[in-house]
Amino acid sequence: xxxxxxxxAASGLLRNLDSAKxxxxxxxxxxxxxxxxxxxxxxxxxxLLTEMLIYLTLAQLxxxxxxxxxxxxxxxxxxxxxxxxxxFYFATALVVPxxxxxxxxxxxGFAAATLASKVIFRLKGAHFAIGTWVVAEIxxxxxxxxxxxxxxxxxxxxxSIVRTLGAGRQERExxxxxxxxxxxxxxxxxxYVFMRSHNGLALMAARDSERAAESLGIDAMxxxxxxxIAVGFATALVGGLIFLLxxxxxxxxxxxxLDWTAYVLFIVIIGGSGRIExxxxxxxxxxxxxxxxxxxxxxxxxxLGVVAVVVMLFAPKGLWGLLSQWTDFExxxxxxxxxxxxxxxxxxxxx
Amino acid sequence: xxxxxxxxxxxxxxxxxxxxxxxLALVFGSMRIVNLAHGDFIVLAGFIAxxxxxxxxxxxxxxxxxxxxxxxxxxxxxxxxxxxxxxxADPMAALLITFGISIILQxxxxxxxxxxxxxxxxxxxxxxxxxxxxxxxxLYPIVVFVVxxxxxxxxxxxxYNTEIGRVLRxxxxxxxxxxxxxxxxxxxxxxxSAIAFVVIGIxxxxxxxxxxxxPTQGPARLLTAFEVVIIGGLGSFWGALVGGIMLGLAQTIxxxxxxxxxxxxxHVVFLAVLLLRPNGLFPMVTHS
Numbered sequence: 001x002x003x004x005x006x007x008x009a010a011s012g013l014l015r016n017l018d019s020a021k022x023x024x025x026x027x028x029x030x031x032x033x034x035x036x037x038x039x040x041x042x043x044x045x046x047x048l049l050t051e052m053l054i055y056l057t058l059a060q061l062x063x064x065x066x067x068x069x070x071x072x073x074x075x076x077x078x079x080x081x082x083x084x085x086x087x088f089y090f091a092t093a094l095v096v097p098x099x100x101x102x103x104x105x106x107x108x109g110f111a112a113a114t115l116a117s118k119v120i121f122r123l124k125g126a127h128f129a130i131g132t133w134v135v136a137e138i139x140x141x142x143x144x145x146x147x148x149x150x151x152x153x154x155x156x157x158x159x160s161i162v163r164t165l166g167a168g169r170q171e172r173e174x175x176x177x178x179x180x181x182x183x184x185x186x187x188x189x190x191x192y193v194f195m196r197s198h199n200g201l202a203l204m205a206a207r208d209s210e211r212a213a214e215s216l217g218i219d220a221m222x223x224x225x226x227x228x229i230a231v232g233f234a235t236a237l238v239g240g241l242i243f244l245l246x247x248x249x250x251x252x253x254x255x256x257x258l259d260w261t262a263y264v265l266f267i268v269i270i271g272g273s274g275r276i277e278x279x280x281x282x283x284x285x286x287x288x289x290x291x292x293x294x295x296x297x298x299x300x301x302x303x304l305g306v307v308a309v310v311v312m313l314f315a316p317k318g319l320w321g322l323l324s325q326w327t328d329f330e331x332x333x334x335x336x337x338x339x340x341x342x343x344x345x346x347x348x349x350x351x
Numbered sequence: 352x353x354x355x356x357x358x359x360x361x362x363x364x365x366x367x368x369x370x371x372x373x374x375l376a377l378v379f380g381s382m383r384i385v386n387l388a389h390g391d392f393i394v395l396a397g398f399i400a401x402x403x404x405x406x407x408x409x410x411x412x413x414x415x416x417x418x419x420x421x422x423x424x425x426x427x428x429x430x431x432x433x434x435x436x437x438x439x440a441d442p443m444a445a446l447l448i449t450f451g452i453s454i455i456l457q458x459x460x461x462x463x464x465x466x467x468x469x470x471x472x473x474x475x476x477x478x479x480x481x482x483x484x485x486x487x488x489x490l491y492p493i494v495v496f497v498v499x500x501x502x503x504x505x506x507x508x509x510x511y512n513t514e515i516g517r518v519l520r521x522x523x524x525x526x527x528x529x530x531x532x533x534x535x536x537x538x539x540x541x542x543x544s545a546i547a548f549v550v551i552g553i554x555x556x557x558x559x560x561x562x563x564x565x566p567t568q569g570p571a572r573l574l575t576a577f578e579v580v581i582i583g584g585l586g587s588f589w590g591a592l593v594g595g596i597m598l599g600l601a602q603t604i605x606x607x608x609x610x611x612x613x614x615x616x617x618h619v620v621f622l623a624v625l626l627l628r629p630n631g632l633f634p635m636v637t638h639s
Contacts, residue, residue: 070441072443072446072447074387074446074450119622119625119626122625122629123581125383125442126383126384126385126442126446127577127581129385129446130387131625133574134574134578134618134622138618138622141611141615141618145609145612257570262450265450266451269451273443297462298459298461301454301457301458302458302459304454305451305452306451306455308447308451309433309452309455312437312444313436313448316444
């Protein structure tokens with residue numbers, strides 16, 4: 001699949017990417033599990049799973065941005081909020097049926113990301129991060145002064161619209177779960193395929209050494225912008241689903257840096273950034289921590305913050321990074337690694 | 352004269368914003384690190400001052416005697432024991448660690464002080480004013496502005512006229528060569544961070560006298576500081592003063608139009624500067 005790599009690949013230096021079967025098996029298991037849970041579980045368990053899938057999707061998207069593209073954004077709440085507001089607006093004011101309205105929300109995210117990328121891609125590295133936060137603040141403040149969107153007091157989704165998705169609560173929860181499940185599965189599959197493609201390799205190369213990558217003719221900026229916009233679209237789509245579940249939104253809840261960026265960030269850090277497996281591990285750990293400590297309020301957030309900082313300092317590749325370092329196992333192999341011992345000075349190199 | 356009023360208000364607001372920004376500019380200018388908990392440390396300084404005035408009934412400005420050493424120690428320790436481990440690596444590590452620290456700080460403050468809004472009472476200093484033509488200017492805003500100018504002048508002197516400033520500038524240009532010259536960078540970085548935290552301490556106390564504050568306000572302070580740094584550019588600390596005044600002016604004009612768009616107006620000016628002059632008004636000279 002990577003013609004340019006044929007030379008070194010043929011000489012046995014690089015892993016043949018096409019041989020991986022694990023992701024297919026894993027996805028198949030997930031689909032079986034998904035169908036089983038949708039038909040067997042009660043509505044509150046389904047709601048928990050839906051929430052987990054939503055965080056998994058957000059974490060995968062953030063990981064694609066920060067872990068693979070090197071675009072550390074702390075402003076993804078902009079797209080969650082915009083997606084949510086667009087969905088509510090289309091569904092209530094313009095009476096678009098809920099599912100097309102969700103897709104329209106995604107398109108709003110796409111447009112916003114395209115526009116925002118024109119400005120914030122002028123900022124590099126750490127400055128880019130705060131730039132994304134400024135963009136999110138601008139979205140929040142703008143939405144809060146628009147009367148059609150309910151101003152500071154927000155909007156809610158009328159019960160009549162919700163009922164078009166299913167008469168009973170169980171029926172709707174199954175639908176929400178399936179929607180979140182499809183979103184998560186498609187996101188993971190697309191990221192996996194993308195990261196194994198030419199552009200994916202170029203992205204990792206540019207992250208590891210921008211100068212070297214550009215000297216080989218890689219237009220890192222173009223690929224990064226493409227990734228940023230695609231992630232904006234998908235995040236807005238998830239945002240619509242989030243507020244379809246919540247039924248009510250205010251500017252502060254829609255553009256919450258804690259809910260839609262901090263938690264997501266902690267999930268990726270704890271699980272391991274720059275790996276597709278990381279967000280899976282992180283989501284599970286995050287929900288376990290939440291179940292154990294959420295009642296402690298602000299202490300819980302302190303614990304979460306401390307765990308994230310400690311992991312960042314002592315295991316910067318996260319829990320999955322530790323695991324794969326010991327076992328040399330990868331569920332989603334997207335890295336090309338030297339096979340011969342002579343060419344393996346560092347087990348974590350991506351080239 | 353509403354225009355003169357607005358200009359003075361902007362100048363005074365700009366002074367405070369410049370103090371928010373100076374520490375951020377110093378740390379980024381020398382170590383290429385952005386501390387996402389910067390705003391939370393400003394708020395923390397406010398709370399330390401509050402605790403001091405609760406314990407000993409002194410004028411809030413006197414609390415600086417306690418606040419500044421505590422903040423300097425915190426800044427030194429943060430850099431020496433945490434951030435030095437990731438300095439020079441990709442910017443992601445420092446960003447995420449300081450983001451984590453920001454969440455930790457906000458919630459520790461919330462736990463100790465609750466979410467109530469607070470303010471330091473500075474008595475007559477807050478209400479006194481100076482007549483200027485047919486309008487009156489508050490004494491306290493003038494004090495803040497004078498402090499801001501003094502701090503900037505001091506930082507400028509430190510950075511361009513002293514031994515440590517020379518090392519910091521050299522480090523910012525080429526940190527590997529500086530290490531070859533036998534400089535203990537761990538210590539130098541920590542000292543730079545301590546100096547930045549002294550400014551954070553001053554900014555925090557002055558802020559706490561001027562406006563209401565609560566534990567959740569750190570991020571807003573961070574964004575203000577960041578915008579000021581980008582508008583001003585990283586070439587001179589005076590850029591922070593100009594950036595602060597520009598942001599203050601934008602917000603003052605915005606607030607006159609509609610109180611709801613005060614903050615928005617500031618962000619829009621930031622975006623405009625970013626589009627027209629991406630390196631700010633006082634760009635850094637690159638030696639490469």
